[in-house]
Structures are given as C-alpha cells and as structure tokens.
Amino acid sequence: MAPSTDSEFVTIVSNDGFEFIIPRSAACVSETFRLMLSSTNFPEGRTGRCVLEDYSGVVVEKICEYFCYNEKHKDQVNVPDMDIPPELCLELLMAADFLNT
Amino acid sequence: MPLIPRVLSQIRPQTNYNSRRSALTDYLASNNISAQQIRDDWDRRQAEALRQPDQAEQESSNAAEESRSPSVLESPEDPVKKRKRQQAIARIKNSKEFAKRKARFNGDYDDEDDDDDLALQIHEEKNRPKPGQLANCEICDKRFTVTPYSKAGSNGGLLCIDCSKKQKADEKKPPAKKRGPGIGRRQNQANLLDGLTPHGTQSLLETCIKKVADYIHDIEDFGDLPPSLLLRLGQILSRRRAVTSRTLDLFLRPKYTSIDLFDCAKLGTDDYHKILASMPRLTRVNLRFTTPLKDPIFHYMMERDMEIKDLHLDGPNLVTDACWRQLFMKLGHRFLSLKLWNLDSAFDNETARVMCLHCPNLQRLKLKFLHKLDNDMLEGISTLKSLQHLSLRFLDETETQTEPLLKIIASIGPQLETLSLEEFYLADDRLLQHIHEHCRHLTKLRLTLNSTFTDKGLAAFFTDWSNPALTYVDMNSLRDVDMTNPAGPEEPIGLASDGFVALMEHSGSKIQHLNIASCRHISYKAFEQVFAEGKMYPNLKYLDISFSTVMDDYLARCIFRCCPALQRLVVFACFKIRDVHIPRGLALVGTVGATIKIDGITQTETI
Known part of the structure; x- marks a missing residue:
C-alpha cells in the first residue's frame, strides 16, 4: 500500500466508530496530528487514519469542525470564535490539550 | 344629540x-x-x-x-375641513422640513403632484395621535393606546401592537451585522494588548478555556485538568474577577502541590483556611489581592509545619509584623522564593532583617511597593548567599542610595541570574561599574526609571562585559527629565545612542525581550545602525520602543527585517508610523490611525 502521506485527505475516527474525512492540511493544525501523520513510522502515518480512543463522535465532530473552521479563516482578520456548546467545552478542552491545537 | x-x-x-x-x-x-x-x-x-x-x-x-380615525381622508364636500387642510398643506410646503424631505426623496426634479402627496403625508404625520392618546388600528380597526413605539401602517395610520408584530414578522430581517473596519476596534486593540494577532482563528484550546470561563458557574468539577490548564483558567477567571468561594473549590486539588490565584479579593478568611486544609501538600502558594488574609492563616501554616517553599503574596495587609517574623523563624529555612507586593501597614526594616536572617536558602526575592522598607533593609540582602534572582522596587518617595546596592552586587553579584532594580532614581554609574565587574551569570536585567545613569556609563557597561548575552533586558525610562530642555543635555543622560548600540552588540545574539520605552534620546542613526541590513536578532520576540519619537515606517521595516521571530512590537506614541506592512503573526500595539497591511492576508482591512 502506498504511503498515505500522498493522500490529500485523512480519516479521524472516534471511539464509537464515527469516521470523519478531512483535508490533511486542516488536520495538521494540530501538532499531535501533524507528528502522527508526517512519519511513516507510525501506523497513522502509513494509513492516514487516526483513532481518538478517548473521545466520542460528538467531540470528534466538533474537533473536525474546528479544523475546517480554522482552515477556512486562516487568511482573514478578526475572525469570531467558533461557537462551542457549553456542555462539550470541558471535554473539548481536554481534547484540545491532547491535540495541541 | x-x-x-x-x-x-x-x-x-x-x-x-x-x-x-x-x-x-x-x-x-x-x-x-x-x-x-x-x-x-x-x-x-x-x-x-x-x-x-x-x-x-x-x-x-x-x-x-x-x-x-383622523388620518382617513375626509370627503371632498366638507369645505371647511378642506380649506383648513389646504391651508395646512400650503404652510407645510413652505416649511424647512418639507424642503428637506423633498430633497431626500425626489432628488432634484420638480413635480407638483409629488409635492402635494409629500405635503399631505407630512400633514397626516403631524395629525397622528400623540403617545398616551387612543387611536384605531389601520388594519384591524381595534382601539389601542398610542405609545412612542407605535408603528405606522402603509396608509399613514398607526397600527396596534398585534398588527405591528405581524407586520414586523413580515418584514425581512436585515442581514447579520458583518464585522468590518471600525466595528469592534476597541476589542481588537484589547486583543492586541493581550498579544493576540488579529488574523486567523484562535487556538481551540484558548476558545475552550474562554467558554469554560463563561460557564464557570454551571461547572461542578473540572475533572482531570492538567495543572497548566488550571493555571490558565485561574488567570482568565481572575481577570474577570470571578474567583469566589464557590469557584475556588474547583481549583482545590489535594494532589497538587501548587496553587495560583491572581485575584483573591472576593475570598473570605475561611477560604484561605480551606486552601491550606484541602491541599496539605502545597509547596507553592501564589495568591494575589489577598486582603482578607490574616494572622491565623500563617499560624495554621506554622502549626501544620507546611512544606511551603514558594510564597508569593500580593497585599496581605492584615498580617502583623510579629506574625511575619514568627513565620520566617518557623518556616523560613524552607523558603526558596519569596515575593511580596503592596504592603503598607506591616513589614518594616526589622521584619526584613529577620527574614534575611532566617531564610538563608532563598533563591528568589522580590519586594515591590513595601511602604515601610527603605535603604536600611538592603544590607541584609547581601547576606543571602544562595540568592540568584533579586527584584526590588521601593516607593517613589523613598530616597534611594547607591552605596547599599554596591554592597549587594559586590557580595552576591557573581551568582545573580536576575537583577531587577526599578525606580532607583539616584543610583549612578558606580552601580553599572559594579554590575560590570561582579556579575557573570545574568540573563535578565531590569534597570528602569532612573535619571542618573549616563549614556557613557551604559555604553562602557555593555562593552567588553564578560557576562554572556542577556535574554531579557528592560531599560525603560532611562532618560533625563527636564521639562525646560526636552532634547536633553549635551552629554546624554540615560540610555541613548551609544548605550543602545553597545547593548545590542553585547546581547543581540540571544536577546528575546527588549524594552527601551521612553529612552527618548536614542537617535534615528543609532536605530538605523542597530537594525541595519545584515544585522540579525534571531530570538527577539518582544520589543517595546514606545515614545521613541524618531521611529518611522522605514525603521519599522528595518526592525521587521532584522527580527524574524518578533511577535509583539509596542509603539505607543511613535506617531511617524503611518503605513506599514507587518509580517504575519506579529501584534503591532499602540499605533494611532496607521494603515496596517498584513502579509498573506487578502482583505484590505486596517486594524
């Protein structure tokens, strides 16, 4: 199988099996993902598939939403903060810390 | 009838x-x-x-x-009414308001019919019932009380509440307000002051922390938040003044050894007990605005023989001198760092002497705005043989002398890594010579608010200094203050051209943080020389050149060229910066009305 580093998209998987396919450049906003995906030494780097064992589909969806939001607005000035549902914010905070985003 | x-x-x-x-x-x-x-x-x-x-x-x-229904047109066969109305209309046609409206609606072409309609319209508007009176709804004919908010219908009459609601719902909602230039300028400036760059999104982490801070009152437990995040949350909550007895509980972790709260003003005496009791393994206590902290808290610390190594307190004014001394005698031997700010009613020279005597292991000492301290306490500091970081700032009315400082530098200078002496107005070049001679390990140097050092002295100080390059230099407000002679004396006083060039020669390779605000005798030429083509300051992240009035667009460009890692450039009162192109990721703080373009940002928006 060809190394996935060529592929333009990566797959992020939640612990309850939801899969999110997002552009590689967007995912690499996260330092953790960037390191995982850039090296072929990690299975993630070879397959382009990252499994977040600790987070549910709802949280992972929000994370992916942020990646795309960030990608979309990266060249703009005075971007408002992305809206985060309050009930998710603590879990997202932990995830953001883990992902170094 | x-x-x-x-x-x-x-x-x-x-x-x-x-x-x-x-x-x-x-x-x-x-x-x-x-x-x-x-x-x-x-x-x-x-x-x-x-x-x-x-x-x-x-x-x-x-x-x-x-x-x-006064707005409904009367039948034409009512001659009195008609005459009256026509008179009113004629009056209106001559009025200023009519001319204004005509100009607004009609443009410049003239049309008799339009004029009549417009005058009629104004006439009807004037005859509308006043607020507080009753009127019939134009649509449903229901009677209602007119208020200043009553809406006008399409035929000039007024609408009742229900009908206006219906009409409002029918009207298309205006498009959402778009953030553009001018909107949120204050917020943008506030963000800039926080060092946030205006382009792109904020990190998810920061967004989440803010959200958590917004909903802090709904949160029962933080779960397993790592200490770094807890610290950041503590900072944000403190800034919003949201640290209360209730939110305090979220920060009390028996397992953790440190607590940092930057605003304790809303905590009660019992809360301090709670902190100490529920975190028995505390080694680092960093609490600011601690007004309600009293003697019993220190007694509790002493009774439990707590292993506190770092004690940072801002404003514990209710603690008595006797209690401070007791604390130092009992726990002083463990203290590695002691930072105290804003004490006015206690902590005198004698207490400071006891502190120096009983805290021999102190590595860091910071005393700022302690009202009762003066030159007499400085002697004790030279006996602190482990001291590596020293920060002192007295009240501005204290007559500071150079001699005691010389003694300190001579005795503990060689091991010092940080030296911060603020507001020692009268300290002279001898102090610089002593630092030059004795200090070999300084990385952070802050000498501010002084009008006695000479430029010559500073230049000599940085020239051939065997101390390695500094990473943090704060020399703000080293200048002559003489209202009658704004250009300064012939022999420059404070950090001027030669001193600045020598400083950058010495520390340019490693310097990360440089503050030379208000050093207003640094010349254009000196800036040109320091930020010339080919010069590189690869680590410089923070530069404050406020009140350097010679700074202009060209020099700003030179700075950006020489400092690739620059994240914040502070330029208050540099009015010649009018139109600059700044690199991405840089926060330019303090410009007034300047046009700022950011590399790689397509929008032509000024900040």
Whole structure:
C-alpha cells in the first residue's frame, strides 16, 4: 500500500466508530496530528487514519469542525470564535490539550 | 344629540385650565372622548346648522368618523375641513422640513403632484395621535393606546401592537451585522494588548478555556485538568474577577502541590483556611489581592509545619509584623522564593532583617511597593548567599542610595541570574561599574526609571562585559527629565545612542525581550545602525520602543527585517508610523490611525 502521506485527505475516527474525512492540511493544525501523520513510522502515518480512543463522535465532530473552521479563516482578520456548546467545552478542552491545537 | 351639550356644559370650565384635569375629563379620555374635540365639533355644527340646517345630520356622522380615525381622508364636500387642510398643506410646503424631505426623496426634479402627496403625508404625520392618546388600528380597526413605539401602517395610520408584530414578522430581517473596519476596534486593540494577532482563528484550546470561563458557574468539577490548564483558567477567571468561594473549590486539588490565584479579593478568611486544609501538600502558594488574609492563616501554616517553599503574596495587609517574623523563624529555612507586593501597614526594616536572617536558602526575592522598607533593609540582602534572582522596587518617595546596592552586587553579584532594580532614581554609574565587574551569570536585567545613569556609563557597561548575552533586558525610562530642555543635555543622560548600540552588540545574539520605552534620546542613526541590513536578532520576540519619537515606517521595516521571530512590537506614541506592512503573526500595539497591511492576508482591512 502506498504511503498515505500522498493522500490529500485523512480519516479521524472516534471511539464509537464515527469516521470523519478531512483535508490533511486542516488536520495538521494540530501538532499531535501533524507528528502522527508526517512519519511513516507510525501506523497513522502509513494509513492516514487516526483513532481518538478517548473521545466520542460528538467531540470528534466538533474537533473536525474546528479544523475546517480554522482552515477556512486562516487568511482573514478578526475572525469570531467558533461557537462551542457549553456542555462539550470541558471535554473539548481536554481534547484540545491532547491535540495541541 | 342632547347628551353632548349637557356634558359639554359640565366640562367646559375644566378644559379651560390645561394644568388641571377633572376626574370626568380623565374618564372621558379613557373612553376616548375628547372634550376639546366635542366642543369644537359642537361649535362647528352649530355654525353650520345656522347656514345649512338640513346638512347637520350628515355633518355629525362625518365628525364622528373623523374623531375615530383622523388620518382617513375626509370627503371632498366638507369645505371647511378642506380649506383648513389646504391651508395646512400650503404652510407645510413652505416649511424647512418639507424642503428637506423633498430633497431626500425626489432628488432634484420638480413635480407638483409629488409635492402635494409629500405635503399631505407630512400633514397626516403631524395629525397622528400623540403617545398616551387612543387611536384605531389601520388594519384591524381595534382601539389601542398610542405609545412612542407605535408603528405606522402603509396608509399613514398607526397600527396596534398585534398588527405591528405581524407586520414586523413580515418584514425581512436585515442581514447579520458583518464585522468590518471600525466595528469592534476597541476589542481588537484589547486583543492586541493581550498579544493576540488579529488574523486567523484562535487556538481551540484558548476558545475552550474562554467558554469554560463563561460557564464557570454551571461547572461542578473540572475533572482531570492538567495543572497548566488550571493555571490558565485561574488567570482568565481572575481577570474577570470571578474567583469566589464557590469557584475556588474547583481549583482545590489535594494532589497538587501548587496553587495560583491572581485575584483573591472576593475570598473570605475561611477560604484561605480551606486552601491550606484541602491541599496539605502545597509547596507553592501564589495568591494575589489577598486582603482578607490574616494572622491565623500563617499560624495554621506554622502549626501544620507546611512544606511551603514558594510564597508569593500580593497585599496581605492584615498580617502583623510579629506574625511575619514568627513565620520566617518557623518556616523560613524552607523558603526558596519569596515575593511580596503592596504592603503598607506591616513589614518594616526589622521584619526584613529577620527574614534575611532566617531564610538563608532563598533563591528568589522580590519586594515591590513595601511602604515601610527603605535603604536600611538592603544590607541584609547581601547576606543571602544562595540568592540568584533579586527584584526590588521601593516607593517613589523613598530616597534611594547607591552605596547599599554596591554592597549587594559586590557580595552576591557573581551568582545573580536576575537583577531587577526599578525606580532607583539616584543610583549612578558606580552601580553599572559594579554590575560590570561582579556579575557573570545574568540573563535578565531590569534597570528602569532612573535619571542618573549616563549614556557613557551604559555604553562602557555593555562593552567588553564578560557576562554572556542577556535574554531579557528592560531599560525603560532611562532618560533625563527636564521639562525646560526636552532634547536633553549635551552629554546624554540615560540610555541613548551609544548605550543602545553597545547593548545590542553585547546581547543581540540571544536577546528575546527588549524594552527601551521612553529612552527618548536614542537617535534615528543609532536605530538605523542597530537594525541595519545584515544585522540579525534571531530570538527577539518582544520589543517595546514606545515614545521613541524618531521611529518611522522605514525603521519599522528595518526592525521587521532584522527580527524574524518578533511577535509583539509596542509603539505607543511613535506617531511617524503611518503605513506599514507587518509580517504575519506579529501584534503591532499602540499605533494611532496607521494603515496596517498584513502579509498573506487578502482583505484590505486596517486594524
């Protein structure tokens, strides 16, 4: 199988099996993902598939939403903060810390 | 008909006094019967009945119709009304308001019909019921009380609440407000001051922390937040002044050894007990604005023989001198760092002496704005043989002397890594010479608010100094202050051209943080020389050059070229910076009305 580093998209998987396919450049906003995906030494780097064992589909969806939001607005000035549902914010905070985003 | 004259005769005397209203007038008004109108109608009918007795009946019904809905156009065969209206319209046509509206609506072409319509419209608007009066809804014909917020219908009449709501819902909502130039300027500036760059999104982490801080009152437990995040949350909550007894509980972790709260003003004495009791393994206590902290808290620490190594307290003014001394005697031997700010009623020179005697292991000492301290306490500091970081700032009215400082530098200078001496106005070049001679390990140097050092002294200080390059230099406000001679004396005082060049020669390779605000005698040439082509300051992240009035767009460009890692450039009062192109990721703070373009940002938006 060809190394996935060529592929333009990566797959992020939640612990309850939801899969999110997002552009590689967007995912690499996260330092953790960037390191995982850039090296072929990690299975993630070879397959382009990252499994977040600790987070549910709802949280992972929000994370992916942020990646795309960030990608979309990266060249703009005075971007408002992305809206985060309050009930998710603590879990997202932990995830953001883990992902170094 | 006979009813009306009778009522009229009763209310007529009352209506002559505008200031007084009878209960009957109120009652009639509440039933929408206007005494004035009734009288007018009656008078007119009387007059007309004399002329045209057979038309009287019809008149009265017309009048009733009119009183119900004044905006509805009267039938053309009402000559009096018509004449009156035409007179009113003619008056309106001559008025200023009419001219204004005409200019707004019609542009410049002239049309008689349009004029009439417009004048009629104004006439109707003027005749609308005033707030507090009653009117009939234009759509549903229901009676309602007019308020200043009553909406006008499409035919000029007013609408009742229900109908206006319906109409409002029908109207298309205006598009969402777009953030553009000018909007949120204050917020943008505030963000800049926090070092946040204005482009792109904030990190998810920061967004989440803010959200958590927003909903702090709904959170029962943080779960397993790592200490770094807890610290950041503590900072944000402190800034919002949201640290209360209730939110404090979220920060109390028996397992953790440190607590940092930057605003304890809303905590009670019991809360301090709670902190100490629920975190028995505390080694680092960093609490600011600790007004309610009292002696018993320190007694508790001593009783439990707590292993506190770092004690950072801002404003514990209710603690007595006796208690401070006791604390140092009991726990002083463990202290590695002690930072105290803003003490006015306690902590005198004697306490400071006890501190120096009983805390021999102190590595860090910071004393700022301790009202009762002066030069006499400085002697003790030279006995602290482990001290590596020293920060001192007395009150500005304290007469500081150079000699005690020389003693400190001579005795502990060689091991010092940080030296921060603020507001020692009268310290002279001898201090610089001593630092030059004795200090070999300094990485952070702050010498600010002084008007005695000479430029020559500073240049000599940085030239051939065997101390390795500094990473943090703060030399703000080293300048001569003489209102009558703004250009300064011939021999420059403070950090001027030579001193600045020597400083950058010495520390340029490693320097990360440089503050030379208000060093206003640094010349354009010196800046040009320091930020010349080919010069590189690869680590410089923070640069404050406020009040360097020579700074202009060209020099700013030179700075950006020489400092690739620069994240914040502070330029308050550098009014010659008018139009700059800044690199991405840089926060330019303090420009006034300058045009700022950011590399790689497509929008042509100024900040």
